[in-house]
Amino acid sequence: xxxxxxxxxxxxxxxxxxxxxxxxxxxxxxxxxxxxxxxxxxxxxxxxxxxxxxxxxxxxxxxxxxxxxxxxxxxxxxxxxxxxxxxxxxxxxxxxxxxxxxxxxxxxxxxxxxxxxxxxxxxxxxxxxxxxxxxxxxxxxxxxxxxxxxxxxxxxxxxxxxxxxxxxxxxxxxxxxxxxxxxxxxxxxxxxxxxxxxxxxxxxxxxxxxxxxxxxxxxxxxxxxxxxxxxxxxxxxxxxxxxxxxxxxxxxxxxxxxxxxxxxxxxxxxxxxxxxxxxxxxxxxxxxxxxxxxxxxxxxxxxxxxxxxxxxxxxxxxxxxxxxxxxxxxxxxxxxxxxxxxxxxxxxxxxxxxxxxxxxxxxxxxxxxxxxxxxxxxxxxxxxxxxxxxxxxxxxxxxxxxxxxxxxxxxxxxxxxxxxxxxxxxxxxxxxxxxxxxxxxxxxxxxxxxxxxxxxxxxxxxxxxxxxxxxxxxxxxxxxxxxxxxxxxxxxxxxxxxxxxxxxxxxxxxxxxxxxxx
Amino acid sequence: xxxxxxxxxxxxxxxxxxxxxxxxxxxxxxxxxxxxxxxxxxxxxxxxxxxxxxxxxxxxxxxxxxxxxxxxxxxxxxxxxxxxxxxxxxxxxxxxxxxxxxxxxxxxxxxxxxxxxxxxxxxxxxxxxxxxxxxxxxxxxxxxxxxxxxxxxxxxxxxxxxxxxxxxxxxxxxxxxxxxxxxxxxxxxxx
Numbered sequence: 267x268x269x270x271x272x273x274x275x276x277x278x279x280x281x282x283x284x285x286x287x288x289x290x291x292x293x294x295x296x297x298x299x300x301x302x303x304x305x306x307x308x309x310x311x312x313x314x315x316x317x318x319x320x321x322x323x324x325x326x327x328x329x330x331x332x333x334x335x336x337x338x339x340x341x342x343x344x345x346x347x348x349x350x351x352x353x354x355x356x357x358x359x360x361x362x363x364x365x366x367x368x369x370x371x372x373x374x375x376x377x378x379x380x381x382x383x384x385x386x387x388x389x390x391x392x393x394x395x396x397x398x399x400x401x402x403x404x405x406x407x408x409x410x411x412x413x414x415x416x417x418x419x420x421x422x423x424x425x426x427x428x429x430x431x432x433x434x435x436x437x438x439x440x441x442x443x444x445x446x447x448x449x450x451x452x453x454x455x456x457x458x459x460x461x462x463x464x465x466x467x468x469x470x471x472x473x474x475x476x477x478x479x480x481x482x483x484x485x486x487x488x489x490x491x492x493x494x495x496x497x498x499x500x501x502x503x504x505x506x507x508x509x510x511x512x513x514x515x516x517x518x519x520x521x522x523x524x525x526x527x528x529x530x531x532x533x534x535x536x537x538x539x540x541x542x543x544x545x546x547x548x549x550x551x552x553x554x555x556x557x558x559x560x561x562x563x564x565x566x567x568x569x570x571x572x573x574x575x576x577x578x579x580x581x582x583x584x585x586x587x588x589x590x591x592x593x594x595x596x597x598x599x600x601x602x603x604x605x606x607x608x609x610x611x612x613x614x615x616x617x618x619x620x621x622x623x624x625x626x627x628x629x630x631x632x633x634x635x636x637x638x639x640x641x642x643x644x645x646x647x648x649x650x651x652x653x654x655x656x657x658x659x660x661x662x663x664x665x666x667x668x669x670x671x672x673x674x675x676x677x678x679x680x681x682x683x684x685x686x687x688x689x690x691x692x693x694x695x696x697x698x699x700x701x702x703x704x705x706x707x708x709x710x711x712x713x714x715x716x717x718x719x720x721x722x723x724x725x726x727x728x729x730x731x732x733x734x735x736x737x738x739x740x741x742x743x744x745x746x747x748x749x750x751x752x753x754x755x756x757x758x759x760x761x762x763x764x765x766x767x768x769x770x771x772x773x774x775x776x777x778x779x780x781x782x783x784x
Numbered sequence: 785x786x787x788x789x790x791x792x793x794x795x796x797x798x799x800x801x802x803x804x805x806x807x808x809x810x811x812x813x814x815x816x817x818x819x820x821x822x823x824x825x826x827x828x829x830x831x832x833x834x835x836x837x838x839x840x841x842x843x844x845x846x847x848x849x850x851x852x853x854x855x856x857x858x859x860x861x862x863x864x865x866x867x868x869x870x871x872x873x874x875x876x877x878x879x880x881x882x883x884x885x886x887x888x889x890x891x892x893x894x895x896x897x898x899x900x901x902x903x904x905x906x907x908x909x910x911x912x913x914x915x916x917x918x919x920x921x922x923x924x925x926x927x928x929x930x931x932x933x934x935x936x937x938x939x940x941x942x943x944x945x946x947x948x949x950x951x952x953x954x955x956x957x958x959x960x961x962x963x964x965x966x967x968x969x970x971x972x973x974x975x
Binding site: 370371372379384386389391392393394395396432433434435439440460461462463464465466468469472480481484487488531534546547550551553554557567568569779780 | 828829830831832833835836837839840843844845858870871873874875876877878879881882883905906908909910911912913918919929930932
C-alpha cells in the first residue's frame with residue numbers, strides 16, 4: 267500500500283510548486299477520484315527524475331454541485347490533458363487551466379460518466395454530427411476569492427484551419443487534429459480524442475479482478491503482454507503474492523518479444539507513412555514470426571490473454587525455446603537489411619532530421635516517456651528506474667539520443683530491438699523450473715488501500731493505479747496511458763513545422779489511439 | 785480457397801432467376817459481376833485491434849491482393865466496400881455513417897470482430913454502439929476478437945460470392961426509396 271499525503275485544496279497549488287522545486291519534475295500519473303460522501307478529488311503520482319524517488323499527493327473538494335480545484339498545468343505541462351480528462355469524467359473544473367473542454371466525450375454529452383451516481387442510460391446514441399467549438403473556457407480566481415470565467419478563442423475566424431482525421435490513414439487510428447496553417451507552416455494544433463473511448467475504467471468497476479484483465483489487452487494492442495503484466499503486478503503487489511522465478515522469466519521474455527513486435531510494426535507504419543511501401547512488407551513479414559511464437563504458447567496472435575493473477579495461463583510450448591532462438595538468429599542480420607532499405611535513404615533523412623524537436627525539459631514536463639523521451643535524452647526506462655520481473659538480472663543498455671527529432675525517435679526504436687534480442691538471449695537458456703501459477707482463491711478480494719505498479723510498455727511507462735475497498739470489484743482502476751502524454755506534446759513538436767512534417771512526427775512518436783482514449 | 789456454407793448464396797441465385805432473365809442482360813450481368821466481384825476496393829478504415837489484423841491480411845503472408853482487394857482507398861468516394869474493423873463508439877458513429885453515405889452505390893459493409901457485430905467485450909459500456917447494424921446495413925459478419933487473418937479472408941470471399949450473385953442491372957445499381965439505415969434496422973428486427 268502506498269503512502270498518500272493529503273493536502274487541503276486551498277494550499278494545494280503552493281504545495282505542488284514546492285514539490286516541483288524539490289526536484290519532483292515528472293508527473294507520472296494524475297487520477298480523478300469520486301470518494302462518494304467524502305467528495306471528489308485527484309491523486310497525483312510524482313517522481314524525481316534525478317533520484318527516482320516517488321511521492322503521492324491527493325486533494326479533494328466536498329462540493330459535488332460545482333467542484334473546483336487548483337490546476338497544476340502551469341507546473342507540469344502533462345497535467346493539461348490529464349485535467350481535461352478529469353473534468354470530462356468527474357466534472358471537476360480546474361482553476362487556472364487554460365483550456366477547460368471535454369477531452370473524450372461529445373461537447374453535448376450530459377453528466378460525467380465516472381461519477382458513482384452517473385445514470386448509464388442518460389446518453390443514448392446520437393447520430394447528429396458533432397459541432398466543434400472554436401472557443402474554450404478559462405477559469406480564474408481573484409484575490410478576494412471570486413471566480414471569473416474567461417472565454418478563450420482557439421481559432422480565429424480568419425485563421426485557415428484544416429481538419430485531419432478522425433478517419434485518415436496517417437493518424438494511426440481514429441485521432442483527429444485541427445491544424446491552423448499559415449501557408450504550409452503549422453501555427454497551432456488542436457488534438458481531439460475520444461473517437462475510440464470505450465469507458466474501460468468505468469467498466470472495470472463492475473468487473474471482478476480476473477475479468478478486468480481481459481480489457482487491458484485491448485488498450486494498447488501492441489503492448490498486450492506488458493499491459494496485462496502491469497495489472498497483474500499491481501494486484502499481486504496488493505495481495506502480497508510472490509510469483510515464481512519461472513513466471514518472472516517467461517513474463518520478461520514475452521514482454522520483450524512484444525516490444526520487438528511493436529517496434530517492427532512501428533518501422534512498417536513509419537516507412538509507409540513516409541512513402542516506402544516495400545519496408546512495410548518487410549516489417550510485417552518478420553512480425554509474423556513473433557506472432558507464430560505467441561500463438562504456439564498462448565493461442566492468440568495479436569491479443570494473447572496470457573498473464574493471470576499469480577502466474578501465466580499455460581506453460582511455454584515445447585518448441586518455444588528453439589523457435590525464439592531461431593528468431594534471434596534470423597532477426598540480427600535482417601535489421602541490417604532494414605537499415606539498408608530505409609534508414610540510409612536520403613529522402614527519409616531529409617524528412618526526419620531536425621524535424622519535430624522535443625527538448626528534454628519538455629519531454630519530462632509532458633511526461634512523454636518511452637522512445638520519445640529517450641530520443642530527447644531523458645533516461646526514462648521503467649526497466650532501469652524501477653526494475654521488475656527479471657529485468658534486475660539482465661544486462662542491457664538504455665538507448666538515449668540527445669537530438670529529440672524524428673530521426674532520433676526512429677533510431678531509438680530500431681536500436682531497442684537489438685537490446686530486446688540481447689535480453690531474451692540472456693534469459694532463454696536459463697528459464698528455471700517452477701510453478702506457472704500460484705494457487706488463488708476462486709473469488710479474489712484485494713485488501714483496502716491504493717496501489718500503483720508500472721511497466722515499460724512498448725511506447726512508454728504503462729501504469730496501473732488501483733484503489734480497493736476490500737471488495738471483489740475494484741473501487742477505481744486507472745490506467746496511465748502511454749500515448750496521452752505523447753499527443754499532448756504534439757502541439758509543441760509541430761509548431762512552425764510544415765504540414766507534411768506532421769505525418770513524419772506522428773509516425774515517429776508512435777502512439778496507439780485506443781490506448782489514449784481507453 | 786474452398787468456401788463452404790454456400791447454400792444461402794445458391795438460394796439467392798435461384799430466387800433471382802426464378803422469374804427468368806433476359807439473355808443479353810443476364811450475360812452482361814454475369815460479366816460485370818465477374819469484374820466487380822474480383823476487384824472490390826476496400827476503404828482504409830480501422831478503429832482498433834481488428835485494424836492491425838486487417839493490415840496483416842494486406843501484408844506479405846496473407847496478401848489479400850490474391851483475391852483482388854489490394855487497392856485500398858483512402859477516400860470513401862473511390863471505395864466499394866467498408867471493413868468496419870474495430871469498436872464503434874458514440875462519438876465515431878455519426879462519422880462512420882457519413883463515410884458510408886459518401887461512398888458511391890453499389891456499396892457493401894463488412895462487420896469485423898465482436899465489437900462491430902454486437903459491442904463485443906464492451907457491450908455494457910456507456911459509449912459503445914452495440915452492433916453497427918443499427919446504423920448501417922451489414923452484408924457480412926466476421927466474428928472473433930480479433931478474427932484471424934484466415935477468417936477475414938473467408939469473410940471477404942463470402943462477400944465476393946454475394947456480389948457475384950446479385951443482379952447489377954435494375955437491382956443493386958439502382959437507388960431505392962427506402963433509406964439504407966431503415967433497411968438495416970428492419971433487417972435487425974427480423975432476426
